[in-house]
Structures are given as structure tokens and as C-alpha cells.
Amino acid sequence: MVQRSVSVFALFLLVSLAGGAPASPEGSFQAALKARAAGDWASALASFEEALGLDADNLRYGSEYRQVVIQTKDHERCLQFFEKLVAGHATAANAYLNYGFAYVDKMPVAGSITQVILANAALAQFTKAIEVSPTWLAYYTRGNSYLFWPKIFGRTPLGIADLEKAMAIQKKEAKKSYHVRVYVSLGDGYWKMDDLEKARATWSEGLREFPGNQSLEARLSRNGDQLKAYIEDAFDPSKRVDTNLSEMWAGR
Amino acid sequence: MDRPTSARARNSRRALAGLFVLAATVAPFGLWAWSSQREIRFVEVAEKAGVKHTHHTRQFPGKNGDILNIFTAGGASVAVGDYDNDGLDDIFLTDSRVGGKCRLFHNDGNFKFTEVTDSAGVWRGNDERSIVADALWFDYDNDGREDLLVARFGTPILYHNEGNGKFKDVTATSGLDQFANTIAVIAFDYDNDGYLDLLFGNYFQPVNLIDLKTPHVLPNNLDNAINGGGVTLWRNTGKGSFVNVTKKAGLDKHTGWTTDVGHGDLNNDGLQDIYLACDYGTDRMFFNNGDGTFREVTEKAIGFDTRKGMNVDIADYDNDGWMDVYVTNITDEYMKECNMLWHNNGDGTFNDVSRETGTCATLWGWGAKFGDFDNDGWQDLFVVNGLRSAGKDNYIPILVNMIVKPGVDFSDVNSWPPIGNMTWSGYQNKKLFRNNAGGQSFQEISTRAGVDNDRDGRGIGLADFDNDGRLDLFQTNVDQPAMLYRNVTEDVGNWVELLLAGTKSNRDGIGARIKLTAGGFTQIREVNGGNGYAGQSMRRVHFGLGRASKLDAVEIHWPSGTIENVEIPINRLTHLREGTGVVPK
Numbered sequence: 025m026v027q028r029s030v031s032v033f034a035l036f037l038l039v040s041l042a043g044g045a046p047a048s049p050e051g052s053f054q055a056a057l058k059a060r061a062a063g064d065w066a067s068a069l070a071s072f073e074e075a076l077g078l079d080a081d082n083l084r085y086g087s088e089y090r091q092v093v094i095q096t097k098d099h100e101r102c103l104q105f106f107e108k109l110v111a112g113h114a115t116a117a118n119a120y121l122n123y124g125f126a127y128v129d130k131m132p133v134a135g136s137i138t139q140v141i142l143a144n145a146a147l148a149q150f151t152k153a154i155e156v157s158p159t160w161l162a163y164y165t166r167g168n169s170y171l172f173w174p175k176i177f178g179r180t181p182l183g184i185a186d187l188e189k190a191m192a193i194q195k196k197e198a199k200k201s202y203h204v205r206v207y208v209s210l211g212d213g214y215w216k217m218d219d220l221e222k223a224r225a226t227w228s229e230g231l232r233e234f235p236g237n238q239s240l241e242a243r244l245s246r247n248g249d250q251l252k253a254y255i256e257d258a259f260d261p262s263k264r265v266d267t268n269l270s271e272m273w274a275g276r
Numbered sequence: 277m278d279r280p281t282s283a284r285a286r287n288s289r290r291a292l293a294g295l296f297v298l299a300a301t302v303a304p305f306g307l308w309a310w311s312s313q314r315e316i317r318f319v320e321v322a323e324k325a326g327v328k329h330t331h332h333t334r335q336f337p338g339k340n341g342d343i344l345n346i347f348t349a350g351g352a353s354v355a356v357g358d359y360d361n362d363g364l365d366d367i368f369l370t371d372s373r374v375g376g377k378c379r380l381f382h383n384d385g386n387f388k389f390t391e392v393t394d395s396a397g398v399w400r401g402n403d404e405r406s407i408v409a410d411a412l413w414f415d416y417d418n419d420g421r422e423d424l425l426v427a428r429f430g431t432p433i434l435y436h437n438e439g440n441g442k443f444k445d446v447t448a449t450s451g452l453d454q455f456a457n458t459i460a461v462i463a464f465d466y467d468n469d470g471y472l473d474l475l476f477g478n479y480f481q482p483v484n485l486i487d488l489k490t491p492h493v494l495p496n497n498l499d500n501a502i503n504g505g506g507v508t509l510w511r512n513t514g515k516g517s518f519v520n521v522t523k524k525a526g527l528d529k530h531t532g533w534t535t536d537v538g539h540g541d542l543n544n545d546g547l548q549d550i551y552l553a554c555d556y557g558t559d560r561m562f563f564n565n566g567d568g569t570f571r572e573v574t575e576k577a578i579g580f581d582t583r584k585g586m587n588v589d590i591a592d593y594d595n596d597g598w599m600d601v602y603v604t605n606i607t608d609e610y611m612k613e614c615n616m617l618w619h620n621n622g623d624g625t626f627n628d629v630s631r632e633t634g635t636c637a638t639l640w641g642w643g644a645k646f647g648d649f650d651n652d653g654w655q656d657l658f659v660v661n662g663l664r665s666a667g668k669d670n671y672i673p674i675l676v677n678m679i680v681k682p683g684v685d686f687s688d689v690n691s692w693p694p695i696g697n698m699t700w701s702g703y704q705n706k707k708l709f710r711n712n713a714g715g716q717s718f719q720e721i722s723t724r725a726g727v728d729n730d731r732d733g734r735g736i737g738l739a740d741f742d743n744d745g746r747l748d749l750f751q752t753n754v755d756q757p758a759m760l761y762r763n764v765t766e767d768v769g770n771w772v773e774l775l776l777a778g779t780k781s782n783r784d785g786i787g788a789r790i791k792l793t794a795g796g797f798t799q800i801r802e803v804n805g806g807n808g809y810a811g812q813s814m815r816r817v818h819f820g821l822g823r824a825s826k827l828d829a830v831e832i833h834w835p836s837g838t839i840e841n842v843e844i845p846i847n848r849l850t851h852l853r854e855g856t857g858v859v860p861k
Contacts, residue, residue: 135499135557135582136611137679144680174610177673262612 049079056088065096073105080113083161086122087269090129094264099130110152117157121165124149125267128169132264139261143172160197161272163190168209172259175216184213202271204234211243212255314650314768316710316725318749318761326389327381330757331734332373334407336486340689342696344485347494348372348429349664350409350459352752353810354737357413357422358383359396359437363849363861365739365814367750368398368411368424369758376402378411378426387742387762398424398435398443405486406430412806413815414463414472416512418783427461427476429485451517455482457505463805464539464548465782466525467568468835471512472782472805475550477534478505491689495533498679498686499582501556504533511568526569532557538588538807540599541789543624546837548787553585553603553809559616563624578626583613587809591646592800593655594715598622599802604641604659604809608701610672615641615659634718635659635709640701643736643809647747649725651769651820653799654711657718660733660751664695665702671695703730706751731756735810740818745771745847747818752810770821772830773849776803780836781854787835790817795824821846 056071072089079085086106093102106123113119127146131139150166153159167186173179187210194203207230214223224244231240246254257263322328331352336344351372356365364383371377377399381389393399401408407429413422421437434450435443447453452474460477467473481503483493495501509525510518522528532554542549547564554560558580562570574580583605590599598620605613614636618626630636635657638644644659664671674693678684684691705728709718722728727749737750746763753759772792776785786805791798801817821827825846832840834854842857844850853859 136584136606136613137498138582140676141680176609176670177676260612262614 049075080119081116083118102126117153120149120153160193180216208239316649316765318726321762322760325387329369334372343692352734352754353410354735354750354752355411355812356737356739356814359422370408401426409459415783427458429457460536471514473512474510476508477537492687494687495556496687502531506530536588536809538590540590551588553588555584559585587644589808607637638707639704642734643811645736647738648820651771653820653822654713656711657709659707662704662732663701666699667697669698671698671700737811739814770846772819773816775816777853779854781834789833791831793828
């Protein structure tokens with residue numbers, strides 16, 4: 025009996041010394057942030073992945089992880105990681121969202137045809153996120169993604185439909201700073217469908233809700249070709265889309 | 277992928293700033309003011325001039341026939357050359373359908389042409405095994421007469437100019453017996469032995485598309501394909517034959533889908549370098565080592581890209597003494613690649629300034645050529661475009677459904693949906709960019725200039741067909757009639773045209789550089805052997821002089837290394853002979 029107790033204690037010691045104690049997701053996340061701050065990208069990536077493995081649905085972990093991936097250009101590793109993550113966590117809606125964003129993050133370093141493939145793959149993941157949890161973020165994300173597709177592909181109405189759902193959700197919530205994005209994108213969607221009146225009405229309503237917003241002011245102060253150039257520039261596929269979601273947890 | 281790294285982007289900004297400074301300091305204000313008043317104008321006169329030619333693409337049998345048709349939808353080529361040395365540039369045009377007739381039009385003067393195809397004996401090329409894709413005038417035996425090469429998806433045809441208006445097929449003894457799917461060809465003397473060599477740009481690998489043994493003949497990747505035909509370099513032995521020196525020259529490792537090839541002295545060392553524009557992947561640049569070999573400088577010079585290169589033209593658009601490169605890509609509603617205007621930094625690197633100069637977007641681009649259309653001393657740029665103008669339905673959404681299908685094999689002809697009568701990047705208006713004097717920006721003026729047709733353009737031939745000192749335009753189109761634009765710009769600037777004849781150098785003087793100083797600044801031109809997709813321009817070099825009424829200096833740098841200073845009159849064509857200087861016609 026004594027001998028058995030000694031063995032169990034020895035095993036506990038061994039596990040503790042080997043660092044095998046169960047890690048906490050927040051502990052791994054903090055380790056990742058530290059490594060990132062120190063420029064130790066390899067450790068940062070490993071720790072972010074560990075944190076996500078323990079809390080797959082954590083939107084922030086995934087977002088911060090992807091920002092490091094953008095720096096290190098480890099896009100294939102990131103996509104493979106999220107592929108496995110969602111396979112093991114089929115109800116983690118935010119994991120699907122981050123998986124979709126991982127495709128978007130790769131687009132600026134891809135050729136024009138590969139960009140189409142990546143954009144389509146991203147949409148598939150955003151759709152799964154909506155199927156699991158139809159949140160404001162999921163609808164806004166997919167809706168805005170549809171708007172990047174040229175009108176010829178017929179996806180703009182799908183984008184408008186998603187953005188209208190996001191608008192309905194945000195009108196029932198307390199106002200958040202990021203809600204202004206839906207006014208911008210939904211107006212852009214109407215503009216793309218040649219409904220300038222509705223576009224301007226949406227942007228104007230947004231400006232009443234969010235006075236001084238530069239994106240809305242810029243659109244409302246332009247007409248014709250100037251407005252076209254401004255909006256087309258916003259949807260230029262060769263430019264990196266900011267997929268940093270920090271505004272979501274900034275508490276504003 | 278966008279090429280510029282952050283360092284490259286910094287270089288770009290620096291280079292641009294330099295451009296503005298340069299423009300402000302070297303270009304006389306008077307010249308600028310003058311140039312801004314000119315309205316460039318063209319009138320289409322093909323039918324009136326007697327140049328009637330409609331190109332036809334090759335039709336392929338079977339259920340994948342229309343996919344092979346669209347992948348081979350080039351072949352509408354123009355080659356401008358004075359085959360009978362009468363001082364007027366003639367026109368050779370290609371067709372691509374089975375039995376389709378290539379045509380030779382003799383320039384009778386005053387914008388009248390007579391078809392002489394049958395008497396010349398140069399109509400052939402399209403048969404069950406071969407598809408005509410490009411054509412080139414060059415004097416391979418230095419006898420003073422332009423011979424004719426017809427490049428094909430197949431083996432090329434070489435015609436010797438017999439000097440009596442007739443041509444003799446000498447392919448059998450030329451050594452040019454290697455099957456390739458050639459889409460572009462240029463002639464230049466890469467080893468400076470006094471004989472013109474041939475560089476072929478090959479699109480597909482050397483498979484017979486007419487009798488497919490495998491369906492896996494298309495690009496294995498649409499952004500980074502490495503299963504194309506590369507290039508083949510043929511050295512002229514000087515005895516009427518050519519030998520394949522691709523490997524020896526160091527060009528055999530390039531396996532991309534070459535769409536066009538161009539040559540020029542890109543690093544001012546007196547040797548002819550090459551630029552390869554490639555579809556479905558990176559373009560490539562090679563510098564000439566001067567010992568019969570080339571070294572690849574792509575990564576340092578321009579970086580690797582993923583675009584759909586279609587055309588190479590090389591010219592010093594900003595008059596800074598360094599040859600620049602213009603490449604067309606695809607910039608359409610559904611694909612925003614941007615063309616590339618490679619500004620030569622003079623240190624072995626180039627910066628793409630197409631966005632900054634306004635020459636980025638020309639839709640589905642094909643041939644593009646620099647030329648000074650108003651003789652103001654600054655080279656303008658004409659670009660043709662358009663893939664397939666057909667029915668009202670658009671092929672793109674259908675194509676994209678295939679592209680995004682997981683695991684699809686792009687190389688398999690069977691993967692591609694039939695196109696039928698659908699349009700794909702069709703009905704596109706051509707672009708004429710006027711150089712705003714200084715080369716820092718261009719203005720698109722195609723509508724005002726009368727060249728904004730919406731045919732499916734391919735090649736461009738620039739020539740002064742009526743010897744009036746104004747550059748005219750010839751435009752080929754696939755499955756549509758070709759177009760001849762007469763330059764009717766009024767009150768153009770003064771000008772100079774030079775026709776060179778080498779003695780130590782190759783007879784055509786290809787690769788010679790001319791430095792001309794007038795009106796306070798210097799321009800350079802090089803005699804080129806067919807730069808530009810599916811289009812060879814006249815061999816003469818043309819300079820616009822603006823208001824300058826006298827030339828301060830004209831320096832000829834022959835490929836042999838000889839440098840000659842000559843005195844020549846303005847507003848006329850002058851003949852120059854290496855070692856002699858100005859000679860009578």
C-alpha cells in the first residue's frame with residue numbers, strides 16, 4: 025500500500041516536472057501574447073494553437089493567432105490548423121469564422137485566380153458559422169464578403185440579405201461602435217445594385233447613429249464616378265482586408 | 277500577388293520622385309506647352325486601302341473542341357516589312373483555320389495596297405497538323421532582302437526572299453524542324469556574330485493539340501503554372517541554317533506558358549537582353565552575358581508574379597536613357613491584375629509604375645506598342661484587348677463555378693465547361709495612352725483619337741505606311757477583320773526616320789541603339805526584331821522632335837560595338853550603312 029502511494033506520488037511529480045499539468049486556455053493565450061511581444065513567432069503560434077485547442081470557440085484567440093500568421097506568412101499551417109479544429113469542434117461557430125478569415129488573410133499573397141478560390145472557401149466557412157450560430161458577426165462577415173464579388177456573379181443580393189439580418193440584430197442590441205460597419209456595407213450593397221437612393225438613405229441613417237464616421241461621410245460627400253472609384257477601392261481584392269476583430273472585445 | 281516588397285515600394289516612390297524631378301529639369305517648357313495642344317487623330321481605312329483580311333481561329337473537333345479553341349484564340353498576327361525594298365512598308369497577315377490563307381499586301385503608296393499572296397507564294401501554314409500563330413520579317417542571310425518566318429503550333433516555315441517578288445520555302449534545309457506550340461517569335465543577334473538568331477515563345481508543351489493523346493494539356497495552375505512550352509533559342513549558323521541552343525544559352529529551365537518575348541539592352545551594356553511575358557504565372561527577365569549565355573535576373577529585377585502576361589514592348593518612355601518594359605495582363609470586372617510598366621532604375625532593378633502613370637487597366641490586354649504618334653518627343657502607347665465577343669451570355673460565372681470546385685484538375689480539358697456562344701471579356705474598347713510629356717503620366721484618349729473600336733484585338737504593327745512622318749497603326753483581330761488606322765494628326769512635330777543596314781553587324785541592324793539629341797534632351801531607340809504580341813512593326817526607327825528644327829547629335833551604337841556619329845536631315849527618312857554613314861536609298 026505504501027509502495028503504491030509512493031508510485032502515484034512519483035508519477036504526479038514526473039507529470040508536473042514534465043510540464044504535463046493540464047494547461048489553461050487563458051494561460052496558453054497569455055504565453056502566446058508574451059512570445060508575440062518578444063518577437064518569438066514560433067512560440068507564439070504554438071501557444072495560440074494550444075489555447076485554441078482548449079477553447080476552440082474563442083473569437084479573440086483565433087483573431088490574435090491569425091494576426092501573427094499574417095506576419096509570418098504561415099498561411100498553410102493556419103488553414104490546416106483550423107481545418108482540424110473545426111473537425112473536432114463542430115459547434116464552435118467562432119472557429120468557423122476564424123477559419124474563413126484565415127482564407128481571407130491569405131488572399132493578398134495569392135494570384136488572381138487563387139484569390140477566387142480562397143474567397144469562395146471563406147464563404148463556405150462563414151456559412152457554417154451562421155448554421156451553428158446566426159450572430160450579428162456571422163451575418164455581417166458573410167454579407168460583407170459577398171460584396172467583394174463582382175456583380176456579374178450575382179452574389180450582391182445575398183450579401184444585402186445577410187447585412188439586413190445583421191442590421192435587424194443590432195437594432196435589438198445596445199449600440200456598439202462596430203455596428204456602424206453594417207450601415208456602410210449595406211449602403212454599398214444597395215449602391216452595387218444601382219439603388220443609389222436606398223444606399224444614401226442607409227449611409228445617412230448610419231451617420232445619424234454614428235456622427236462623424238469618416239467612411240459614411242466620404243460616401244455621402246461623393247457622387248458619380250468619384251463615389252464609384254471610392255467604393256471600388258474599398259473592395260479592391262489586391263488590398264489586404266483588415267480581419268482583426270479586436271473591436272469586438274474592446275467593450276465600446 | 278503584388279510584387280513590391282516594402283523595400284521595393286520605397287524604391288518605387290523614390291523612382292517616381294526622381295521621375296518628376298527629371299521631367300521638370302530636362303524637358304523644355306516650350307516643348308511641353310506645344311505638345312499639350314496636339315490632338316492625336318486616326319482614321320480607319322483598311323477597306324479603302326485594299327487591305328481586306330479576316331482572321332479565323334482554329335476549330336477543334338469533339339466535345340472539348342471549343343475549350344481548345346479558346347486556349348488557342350490567338351494567331352491573328354501582323355508583320356510589317358519592306359520585302360521589295362521600294363521604300364514602302366508592306367503587310368503580312370496570318371490566318372489560323374485549316375486551309376486558312378495568310379496574306380501579303382504590297383504597299384503601292386498613298387495608302388493603297390495590292391494583295392500579292394499568290395504570286396509571292398506565302399499563303400500556306402494551316403494544315404491538319406499545324407496552326408499559324410505569328411510571323412516575322414528578318415534577313416537571315418544578310419542579302420539585303422527581308423525573308424519571312426511563319427511561326428506555328430507545329431514546326432515553323434522559313435521563306436527565303438528570292439528578290440523578284442517571290443519566296444522560296446527553305447524550311448527543309450533550315451534546321452528549324454522541332455515541333456513546338458509557338459505563339460511568338462523575335463529575331464535578334466544574341467551572340468553578336470552578325471547573323472540574326474530566333475527566339476520562339478512557346479505556349480503549350482510540345483503536344484499535338486489536333487490529335488490529343490492526353491486531356492492533361494492545359495495549365496496545371498492558373499497562377500503558377502509550370503507545365504508550359506517555355507522558349508527555344510535558335511542560333512543562326514550563317515550558312516542558311518539554325519541550331520537549337522536553348523540549353524546551352526541557359527534558357528531551358530523556364531517551363532512557363534510563354535505568351536510573348538521581347539529583346540532590348542536593359543542594362544546598357546551593349547548586349548541584347550530578353551523579357552518573357554507568361555500566362556498563368558511569373559514573367560522572366562534574362563540578361564545577356566556576352567558569351568552566348570544568359571543569366572536569369574527575375575527575382576532581383578522585377579520579382580516573381582502570378583499574373584497573366586500577354587505582351588512585351590520595350591522602349592524608353594521617359595527619355596531617361598534606360599529601356600523600360602510594358603506588359604499587358606488582365607484587369608477586368610472580375611480580375612484586377614493591372615498591367616506592368618517596368619520603369620528601369622538603371623541598377624538592374626525595375627519598378628512597376630503602371631498605376632502611377634495611368635496605364636494599369638486595359639481590360640483583357642493583348643498587344644501593346646509604344647510610338648510617338650504626335651511627334652512631340654515622348655512615346656505614347658497603344659493597347660489592344662478583348663478575348664471573345666459573342667452572345668449575350670457571359671462565360672465567367674460558369675467558369676468560376678469550375679474554378680472553385682474542390683480538387684478540380686485545371687490541366688484536364690474535360691474539367692472546363694463548354695463555352696458555346698458565350699462571351700468572355702469581349703466587346704472591349706481599345707486604349708490609346710498619350711504620354712503627358714515627361715513620362716510621369718499618360719492620358720487615355722482612344723475615343724477622341726478614333727481608335728476605341730471594340731473588336732477582339734491581338735497584334736499591333738506600327739509603321740509610317742505613307743512616309744509622311746506620322747506613325748500609322750495596324751490592328752489584327754481574331755475571327756474579325758483587321759484594321760488599318762491612318763494617322764491624320766494635324767500639325768505634328770518635326771521628325772526623323774532612320775533605316776539601318778549593318779555590315780559587320782547583322783544586315784537589318786537589329787539591336788542597334790540610336791541616341792538622338794535635339795531640343796535640349798536625348799531620346800533613344802533600338803531597332804527591334806518583332807517585339808510585341810502578334811505584331812511586328814516597321815524596322816525603321818522613328819523619332820518625334822517637337823519644335824526642334826535641328827539635331828544636336830545622332831549617335832549609332834551598332835551591335836558590332838562600332839559607334840558612329842552622323843549628321844542627318846529632319847522630316848525625312850535617312851538610310852544609314854554601318855561604316856559608311858548616310859547613304860542614298
